[in-house]
Amino acid sequence: MTEANDLATAAASADPRIGLRAAVALRRLADALETLQVDNARRHGWSWQEIADALDVSRQAVHKKHAGRAVPAAGEE
Template sequence: MTEATDLAEWAGDGDPRAGLRAVAALRRLLERLETVQVRDARRQGWSWQEIATELGDSRRAVHKKYGRR
């Protein structure tokens, strides 16, 4: 199984402690994935607006979060 699949399985565990830890780990994984995708989109010439549209966020919010990386 992949890391994400394992974490999703643990999130559904009956133990709240295990589930909450899995949720936190999934958040960290998602942040890393989003960072990689935004970086790749920028390298390919995407505008901040195009990226924001795909993420369902505002251009300003996406630029603030990733503009200085």
């Protein structure tokens, strides 16, 4: 968790350059985590509506963002 802690510290920096770079890194991390967990949910048989509800977005939004990707079988990540 050191990297996450470092990013959180950097995000609170008074230096805008450091803070903005941290914001970009956190956004990329959040996107990767969302992708990982959407794939996990699909492997567990969750519907697009269940995933959308958990992410607090519309079913259409989550489907548009994630449906075009093949979901690896468990253990293939």
